Amino acid sequence: MGILLSMVFSAATAAAAEKPLTVVELYTSQGCSSCPPADAYLGELAERGEKDGLLALSFHVDYWNYLGWADPFSSAAYSKRQGDYARYFDARNVYTPQMVIQGMRQVVGSNRPEVVRAIKSVASSPRIDLTVSRGADGMMLNLPAAGTGYNANVLVVTYDAEHITAVKRGENRGKKINNRNVVRTLKHLADWHGEAMQVPLGVSGAIGDQGAVLLQSTDTGAILGAAVFGLN
Numbered sequence: 001m002g003i004l005l006s007m008v009f010s011a012a013t014a015a016a017a018e019k020p021l022t023v024v025e026l027y028t029s030q031g032c033s034s035c036p037p038a039d040a041y042l043g044e045l046a047e048r049g050e051k052d053g054l055l056a057l058s059f060h061v062d063y064w065n066y067l068g069w070a071d072p073f074s075s076a077a078y079s080k081r082q083g084d085y086a087r088y089f090d091a092r093n094v095y096t097p098q099m100v101i102q103g104m105r106q107v108v109g110s111n112r113p114e115v116v117r118a119i120k121s122v123a124s125s126p127r128i129d130l131t132v133s134r135g136a137d138g139m140m141l142n143l144p145a146a147g148t149g150y151n152a153n154v155l156v157v158t159y160d161a162e163h164i165t166a167v168k169r170g171e172n173r174g175k176k177i178n179n180r181n182v183v184r185t186l187k188h189l190a191d192w193h194g195e196a197m198q199v200p201l202g203v204s205g206a207i208g209d210q211g212a213v214l215l216q217s218t219d220t221g222a223i224l225g226a227a228v229f230g231l232n
Contacts, residue, residue, distance in 0.1 A: 158208030
């Protein structure tokens with residue numbers, strides 16, 4: 001079993017090295033009538049997944065809950081994360097559905113041509129190669145030495161592959177909404193300033209089907225690297 005896990009993680013690491021992940025974050029809500037088309041598009045991006053070098057994540061904000069439907073996957077922490085992006089982008093307001101690509105570009109999440117252009121525009125951005133390994137003491141993130149001048153957060157998210165929800169109230173009353181790669185937890189693991197380091201992920205017993213590590217600049221909001229891992 002240990003040999004098999006080692007082979008799986010080696011293959012995943014090799015794939016990541018060949019095609020670094022571009023992170024697409026959708027800020028959405030089941031209480032937002034304009035969000036289902038963006039939810040559907042994120043599902044398509046999630047299907048493309050790692051084979052196309054994409055990590056699609058659905059962050060459900062909580063500020064639409066007052067309309068009568070409390071999104072079961074919403075969190076004030078995700079609303080705060082979107083607010084942080086607004087400051088990085090020097091935007092006056094937050095909105096849904098919004099897609100943020102690699103922490104560097106933001107577009108309306110249902111505007112497919114603009115999303116495609118944004119993904120292409122960040123394709124050549126520098127990336128830090130993150131690797132995740134599983135050992136006797138649990139799962140570890142390995143960060144390489146990359147020199148000075150970096151100020152970044154090491155974040156871990158866990159997410160469910162799919163949820164189909166029958167919405168009973170609010171703007172989407174009567175609809176069944178399919179959400180993909182629904183983020184369930186978001187946690188700050190460590191600060192990183194370019195030094196080589198190992199960080200235990202601490203995800204034993206975490207909610208979710210899968211997990212991902214994000215290395216995100218605190219200066220610009222750009223995601224410098226990402227890696228995915230299985231929870232089960």
